[in-house]
Amino acid sequence: MRMIVIYKIHVSEDFSATPGGRFIADGEFSGERFRDQLLRPALANNDCVEITLDGTRGYGSSFLEEAFGGLIRLGYFSKDEIRRKLKINAGNQSYEHYKRLIEKYIEEAR
Amino acid sequence: MKKLSCRHKKFLTRKSFSAPIHKKIRYIKRKCGYNNINRHSAEQLEALSRKYGAKKHLPEVMCFDSNYEETARFLQGLREDVRVGVKAKKRAKATREYYHTNVDRLGYVDFSTANYISPTAALVLAAEYHRSKLLLGLKSYVVDMKKWNREVYSMLRDVGFLELLRVQNIEQKSQELNFDINVIKFMSGKKVEGDKIDELISLIRNQFSIKEDDSFLYLYDSVVEAMTNVIHHAYPIGEKYEIPIVKDRWWMTGFCLPDKSYFGLTFYDQGVSIPGSLPRSRMWEHIRRFLLTISGASSKGGDADDGDMIMAAMQSSRSRTREAGRGNGLVQMKDLIDTVGGGRLRILSRRGEYVYVYGGEENAVTRNVSVGGTLIEWEIWPRPQ
Numbered sequence A: 001m002r003m004i005v006i007y008k009i010h011v012s013e014d015f016s017a018t019p020g021g022r023f024i025a026d027g028e029f030s031g032e033r034f035r036d037q038l039l040r041p042a043l044a045n046n047d048c049v050e051i052t053l054d055g056t057r058g059y060g061s062s063f064l065e066e067a068f069g070g071l072i073r074l075g076y077f078s079k080d081e082i083r084r085k086l087k088i089n090a091g092n093q094s095y096e097h098y099k100r101l102i103e104k105y106i107e108e109a110r
Numbered sequence B: 001m002k003k004l005s006c007r008h009k010k011f012l013t014r015k016s017f018s019a020p021i022h023k024k025i026r027y028i029k030r031k032c033g034y035n036n037i038n039r040h041s042a043e044q045l046e047a048l049s050r051k052y053g054a055k056k057h058l059p060e061v062m063c064f065d066s067n068y069e070e071t072a073r074f075l076q077g078l079r080e081d082v083r084v085g086v087k088a089k090k091r092a093k094a095t096r097e098y099y100h101t102n103v104d105r106l107g108y109v110d111f112s113t114a115n116y117i118s119p120t121a122a123l124v125l126a127a128e129y130h131r132s133k134l135l136l137g138l139k140s141y142v143v144d145m146k147k148w149n150r151e152v153y154s155m156l157r158d159v160g161f162l163e164l165l166r167v168q169n170i171e172q173k174s175q176e177l178n179f180d181i182n183v184i185k186f187m188s189g190k191k192v193e194g195d196k197i198d199e200l201i202s203l204i205r206n207q208f209s210i211k212e213d214d215s216f217l218y219l220y221d222s223v224v225e226a227m228t229n230v231i232h233h234a235y236p237i238g239e240k241y242e243i244p245i246v247k248d249r250w251w252m253t254g255f256c257l258p259d260k261s262y263f264g265l266t267f268y269d270q271g272v273s274i275p276g277s278l279p280r281s282r283m284w285e286h287i288r289r290f291l292l293t294i295s296g297a298s299s300k301g302g303d304a305d306d307g308d309m310i311m312a313a314m315q316s317s318r319s320r321t322r323e324a325g326r327g328n329g330l331v332q333m334k335d336l337i338d339t340v341g342g343g344r345l346r347i348l349s350r351r352g353e354y355v356y357v358y359g360g361e362e363n364a365v366t367r368n369v370s371v372g373g374t375l376i377e378w379e380i381w382p383r384p385q
Helices: A011-015 A031-045 A061-073 A079-085 A093-108 B006-015 B021-032 B034-039 B042-052 B068-095 B119-136 B150-159 B194-207 B214-234 B284-295 B306-315 B329-340
Strands: A006-010 A048-052 A086-089 B187-189 B250-256 B263-269 B343-349 B352-357 B361-366 B374-380
Touching: A006 A011, A006 A031, A011 A031, A031 A048, A031 A061, A031 A079, A061 A079, A061 A093, A061 B214, A061 B329, A079 A086, A079 A093, A086 A093, B068 B119, B119 B150, B119 B250, B119 B263, B119 B374, B187 B194, B194 B214, B194 B250, B194 B263, B214 B250, B214 B263, B214 B329, B214 B374, B284 B306, B306 B329, B306 B343, B306 B352, B306 B361, B329 B343, B329 B352, B329 B374
Parallel strands: A006 A048, A048 A086
Antiparallel strands: B187 B250, B250 B263, B263 B374, B343 B352, B343 B374, B352 B361
16 A cells, blocks of 8 residues: 655745745745745655645735645646645634635636 | 135046045045034024025924825925935936035925824835935934924834934933824835734734734735735836836834724835826726726826726726736735724825725725825724733
8 A cells, every 4th residue: 555645834934934925036935935945846746745824924815826826827736636735734713714715726726 | 624715626626536436525525524514503404405495394294194285295395305316416427526415405304393293104204215315325414303393203213214314312212201103113125025024013012012813914914915016016117207216115114002992004115106007007908997887987097086096906806917816915905904803994006095994984085196106004903802
């Protein structure tokens, strides 16, 4: 039986507690940088990627759209692949809102 | 100080002509006594002001809520000074003349006439002086500070205006003074800087002892989107700016009422404004359709319907660039008010003013004078603890 490898990303610890901006040119902790440096390699090399949203100061919609919607928009992965591989964790009730936003951006991306 | 004759000055200028420009300026300044400009008395400054430019007075009430026209006109006057200064500087550079950047060039502003200044107006005032400093290297001086209204002094000190002007011996904040509103020192930047928002939010929380809740989470989201909008839309490349700008620059501050009935954050940029950027966008036709539903008429062009333009931009769920996934920024700013369960969003952009109050009430008007960019003010009414 094949073992499923779960790769965990804790945004506030592995990336930044203050993410923001869409493109790398916008700022240091942009959605594009998060997608290209962490998310994309993790999805490409693992069966499952678990992302924990808690602990940050918040998330701008541009950051979330570029990081997650951008995966599909730019043709890196299909919606099905993302649905199968990506798991979003929002331990704190306050972060549920961002989880819903990510799901929305993935659905709307084309 | 030895007084130099005109002939001698010309001789010195000619003599130093081949020297590097900074050495030449320093030499002439030293010989002509310009280095002593710091020691000018109020009377001397007034005399210089009469010679070089009109003296301006701060409006008695400097506030965008209760005295919009006068406040905006006064700030427009400051911007005009920057325009003139930058033009003179360019001319001086082209002709290799010495350009002295001191206050005598532009006249000075009398601050003793003001009785009240709001945190938002104080931020815009600081931003204007900051722009002058960045573009002209303008050295501004403060005179007759003892004549200033105590409340105005406190507000300008707290917002960081006096520090910007490098005023020495700034009075410490007094605990006894309990003014209408407390403010935090302004922050400025040219990128999306989440750490600065975090710092400002932490200062609001700690200084005003406000309990941490979801409001701060969503406030961060809104401000980070405002910063992103500045980088993407506020200062387009190729735009012909009437007043010289410092590209991608934004300013922000936080404020709170002593009784903690509300706190807020103000964000300002000196860009082309929301209505100014819409007609060039690919979604202009979409916005025009919104305008038709709001005002029953198509856009008149210019800035005559700026209020409606902001309203249309807010109501539109899609972005101005029409690329997939764009256009949630303005919506997120508005959503914050409903999510936190009380508050007000106010956007002043060019001549337009848009206000959204918790519960769904929204209004838009077009003012007579431009605010000189885009000013966003979030006012949060914390839930009873």
